[in-house]
Every structure is written in C-alpha cells, then in structure tokens.
Amino acid sequence: MASPEKPGLLYILGSARSGTTLCAMLASRVRGVFAAGELAGLQPDGDPAPCGCGAKLTQCALWSGVMDAWSRASGKSLAADYRWADARLGRQRQIPRAIMHAQLWGRPHPRWERVHVSLVRAVAEVAGADWIVDSSKSPVRALQLARSQRLRFKAVHVVRDPRGVGCSLMKDVAADPAAGVARPTDGVSAGRAARDWKRAHALATWAAGRLGAGATLRMRYETLLRRPNDAMRAIARHLGRDGAVEDDETSAWRRAHVASGNRMRMHPSTPVFQEDEWKGRLGRDDRIVIERSCKRAMQRLGYRPVGEG
Numbered sequence: 090m091a092s093p094e095k096p097g098l099l100y101i102l103g104s105a106r107s108g109t110t111l112c113a114m115l116a117s118r119v120r121g122v123f124a125a126g127e128l129a130g131l132q133p134d135g136d137p138a139p140c141g142c143g144a145k146l147t148q149c150a151l152w153s154g155v156m157d158a159w160s161r162a163s164g165k166s167l168a169a170d171y172r173w174a175d176a177r178l179g180r181q182r183q184i185p186r187a188i189m190h191a192q193l194w195g196r197p198h199p200r201w202e203r204v205h206v207s208l209v210r211a212v213a214e215v216a217g218a219d220w221i222v223d224s225s226k227s228p229v230r231a232l233q234l235a236r237s238q239r240l241r242f243k244a245v246h247v248v249r250d251p252r253g254v255g256c257s258l259m260k261d262v263a264a265d266p267a268a269g270v271a272r273p274t275d276g277v278s279a280g281r282a283a284r285d286w287k288r289a290h291a292l293a294t295w296a297a298g299r300l301g302a303g304a305t306l307r308m309r310y311e312t313l314l315r316r317p318n319d320a321m322r323a324i325a326r327h328l329g330r331d332g333a334v335e336d337d338e339t340s341a342w343r344r345a346h347v348a349s350g351n352r353m354r355m356h357p358s359t360p361v362f363q364e365d366e367w368k369g370r371l372g373r374d375d376r377i378v379i380e381r382s383c384k385r386a387m388q389r390l391g392y393r394p395v396g397e398g
C-alpha cells in the first residue's frame with residue numbers, strides 16, 4: 090500500500106489503567122488504522138519491552154523497518170535530538186514551554202517535530218496505514234502533535250471510574266518481559282491512586298479543551314467493555330470512516346505488532362476484567378478515600394459514589 094501524503098494520528102488521552110490500550114486495539118479494527126502503542130517512550134535504539142508479536146523491536150518484521158525509516162527521515166542527529174526533545178519538551182511540567190512555543194510559532198518546536206512527527210510518519214509508511222494510534226496519554230505530547238502541519242490529528246479521551254483505576258493502581262505488578270511487562274511496579278495507596286487519577290483526568294480534560302472543536306471524542310471505559318462494537322463505530326465516525334471492520338491478512342498482521350502499552354497487547358483475545366470488578370476487591374476504607382477525593386469529577390462523569398452508610 091502506498092504511504093499517504095499526510096498520515097493521520099489518533100491520540101489517546103486518559104489516566105493510567107483506564108483502558109487506553111483496549112481503546113487503541115478497538116480502534117485498530119477500523120479499516121486503515123494501526124495501533125502503534127505508546128510512541129512517546131519509543132527510543133531510537135529500540136525499547137526494552139518486546140513487540141506484541143514477542144520479538145525485540147529491532148528484530149520484529151514491522152518495527153525494524155520503522156526504526157530504519159525513522160533514522161533515515163531524521164538524519165544522523167536522531168539520538169541527540171531525541172534526548173534534547175525529551176529533556177526540553179517531553180515532561181508534564183514542560184507544558185507551559187510547549188504551549189508558548191506552539192502559540193508563538195503555530196507549530197511544535199522544529200527539533201521536537203523532526204524527532205516525533207518523523208516517527209509517526211515512519212510507522213504509517215511501514216505499516217501501510219493512514220491512521221496511526223498513539224496511546225501515550227501525555228497531554229503535552231498531544232498538544233504538540235496536534236499543531237504539526239505534517240499530520241492530521243484527532244484524539245480520544247478515555248475515562249474510567251476512579252474506583253476501578255484505583256483498584257488496579259493499588260496492585261503490585263511483577264516484571265515479566267515475556268508477557269510484555271518490562272518493569273515491575275509497586276502498588277500505591279488509595280489516596281495516591283485518587284490523586285493520580287484526578288490530576289490525569291484534569292490535565293486530559295484541559296488538553297482536550299485546547300485541541301479545538303470536534304478534535305476529541307470522549308469515551309468511557311465501561312462502554313469499551315460493554316459495547317465494543319458501538320465504541321469502534323464511534324471511533325470510525327470520529328475519523329471520518331464508515332466503521333467498516335478490517336479482517337484481511339494485512340490488518341491481522343498489523344494487529345500483532347503493538348509496540349508498547351499494557352500486556353493486553355500480547356494476548357488480544359484475552360477477556361478483559363469486568364467493569365465493576367472493583368466492587369468485590371476494593372476495601373470499604375479505600376473506596377471511601379477514593380470517593381471523597383474524586384467526588385466532583387465522578388459526579389460530572391456520572392459515576393455514583395456508594396457512600397459511607
């Protein structure tokens with residue numbers, strides 16, 4: 090398939106453990122869409138986590154081609170430019186700098202753009218897709234990609250009940266490279282999980298407000314689980330598609346190569362947890378901590394607190 094002139098980028102915003110990988114995988118069933126994973130963390134020399142196909146990125150049939158195309162497009166200075174972009178414009182606290190640049194010049198910093206937009210274009214070229222899904226979640230990255238004249242841009246903001254997110258964040262996860270988990274993570278307290286959710290939700294909402302009218306589709310995690318086909322069709326319409334599902338060999342090949350994100354990418358057919366799984370697992374005290382802390386945002390999103398009775 091010929092690479093399109095100006096590839097589309099579908100960016101996924103949301104908090105950690107809110108179903109962003111699931112959303113990306115549903116989106117990838119729409120014709121011409123490839124779920125690349127979390128592109129923000131992909132480094133020029135590869136990534137410690139394996140591809141969804143199980144191979145190291147530098148040995149995967151798709152990603153080794155992407156890495157070659159990326160370094161060809163970015164030139165010899167890619168590694169240095171990548172480090173520069175990460176240090177100057179890669180973190181949440183650099184939002185003001187990223188916005189200032191975009192407002193002054195109407196586009197991301199050229200050096201940042203050379204690194205990150207070239208990667209998106211390399212993925213589109215090698216995967217033969219015209220929309221790439223980046224589930225990086227970072228709002229600062231969304232704001233910059235949205236300003237690039239070298240891409241078409243759309244976003245999905247995935248929201249999930251903070252009690253479900255908290256339940257997931259409170260668990261320890263052991264490293265298991267073969268299963269797609271590169272690094273271990275320690276579970277956090279209920280208070281910390283609630284603060285993280287609130288902050289991520291507030292930042293994503295704020296970023297969505299700056300992306301322009303019609304750029305962002307809000308999608309509930311619970312809808313992704315309960316009505317995946319409706320969710321997929323809504324995403325297709327958001328991209329200007331009729332919602333046709335692709336099930337030919339090319340798309341199956343692409344779907345096996347999600348580069349980074351949670352371990353669901355390694356087993357796309359594994360059933361996901363139930364939406365209200367937290368009800369049986371989250372202790373009363375922890376639930377109350379989360380409900381108190383996230384009360385206002387929960388009400389706005391239609392999640393009902395159980396309360397303290």
Ligand SMILES: [Zn+2]
Binds near residue numbers: 345
């Ligand atoms: Zn692969």
